[in-house]
Amino acid sequence: MLRLQMSPVGLCFLLFFSVLVSHWEPGCCYANGKVTRACGSMKPHHGGASGQTTKSPYQLQTNTSTFSPGDQIKVVLSGASYFEGFLLQARDAARPESHSAIGSFTPTDPDRTQLLTCNSQQGSAVSHTSDARQTEVVVFWTAPRDPPKEVQFFVTVVAHYKVFWLKVPGPIIYQHGATPHPHQTTTTRPTVPPTPPSILPGPFTSEGCGQSKSCLMDPPGCDPEEDPHCFFMSMSTEGADKTSVTFELSGPAEGYVSFALSWDTWMGNDDVYLCIKEEDRVSVSAAFVSGRTYPEDQSQSALSSVSWRLADGSIQCSFSRPVKLYNQERFDLDQEYFLFLASGHAQYGEIRKHHRQPLISRGRKLITGPPQVLKGSRSPTIMKIHGTLMLLAWMLTGSVGTFIASFYKPHWPNQTLFGQKVWFQAHRGLMMLTVILTVVAFCLPFVYRKGWSTDAGVHPYLGCCVLVLSLIQPIAAMHRPPPDSNRRFIFKWTHSSVAVITEGLAVAAMFLGVIQTSLTLPSPWATHVLIGYVVWVASLRVALAWHTHYYVRKSLGSDEQQAVLPKQILQSHWVSITKSLILVALALVNCALVTALLSSIADI
8 A cells, every 4th residue: 555644744735725726616717807708798708607687786886977078987886795806898878789898998996907908999898807806896987089979887797706797787878968868678577476474384394305305404314393493494396397496494483593595605695584583473584684794675575475383492484485586686596505594582573693603505506406405514614624723733732842841851861853852852843833733724714704804703813813923933942042141041931931822822712713603613512621621731730830849849958959950850760750641641631632622523
């Protein structure tokens, strides 16, 4: 069998590279905004995807409704949610399908926007320069010398690769003196009329899951008919043409249960459906979440066949909605989404901020494909890796490394490893591995959240402090003065003090980390494990500190003898064996505690 060996540095680099690759999505050549090929149709060539039919969450605005040849018009593209790409043009409002862009644009932010040449006219279109997320673009459009009497702006906006709104019409501006003409408007399709809710005749059941309906359950395999604490969601199509979907939702009757359709694994900019307990009845509605805010525009206009049940300690609701809804901010159900199943406390219809960490199921098309039982996770894989690396760094390698430096310098006095004392090589190796694990783990939340988290409390600030102090330590160690220098004691106490502060901050960050919504470990079990770890390490430190500063000095006779600790006492046979056993016990118990937490992370 071929066996491969890899250094810790190589292993960490490979792990970090694998995480980045797992979050990469194909973007063709359009991530850089070079979309001249799409000048005519304005349609992105993203894997054959078609544009959204729902109302666009993005809009165009101009600073004027009239113009003259040569005028500069301010054009603003904005939206309540992020977008990754866009293509903006101005066309003759009387002939919008002519594919001829007119005028020229001037960007205000060349780092985020760039000019394109459409129809051999330089600067006649503007697009993005990368797939960096943004919510607003400001450009200036210059009217040509011989413009049409009416000019209309059009934009295609890409929210996320296959999710885009094609050729969204913007405002029409008119030449001075031109008479505005009425323009054809988009035909609106009737929305689904709301129906009065009814009472469910009985509880939902998991029977038929994977056969006649798709289901998402937490804990896996639970049955809402028998277990009021079962979080349950099912969906099934109606009719031979599959034009409608029926949803069932169930959970504990403590406030509300809900699910959301999301383009990613991060809550925000999602299509949300809620069942909220309001005293002795249930309110069923659809809403939209823009960012990490309360649901907006709660309405029942898109729902039909609404029914609910509030009994036996559970809240249950059922409703139907069409696969496609026109001119509403609802997602089409023939796309692939991530499913969020969430619950929490509510009072008189108002959802409180604190809620249960959502159960996330990986995206799938809700209509096509056979029914199945979906598997969910409450924590994204990348955050599991983050937690794993931090626990390994500060409950194992960092803890043992600082322990050796504190109490084992006189140990193994006549043994060396690669030309240095054994304690020093062990300490240096463990702490360098700790720094590497910390750096890699620190980067992962930024990859997951695509920026700074404003909802994680003090935890990320503690993480920043731990990272900075961890990097300072090896840099300071490389510039430490020689052993016989008068400044050596300054380095010694500074280095030791920073180590104590860093380890303390890391422990505090771990206590806060196990209760984060992106990595919810069993509570209060995980906290109790960390308390056990702190008590265990603190007990050993106190015992060895007492041995060093009390027992050894007491065994010496006079004050003059206390000035120099005899090596024969420090290195006596029984002391050496005892301290070696303590070090082994520290490593084994720490490994057991870390393993317990890692097993709970794996079970999330």
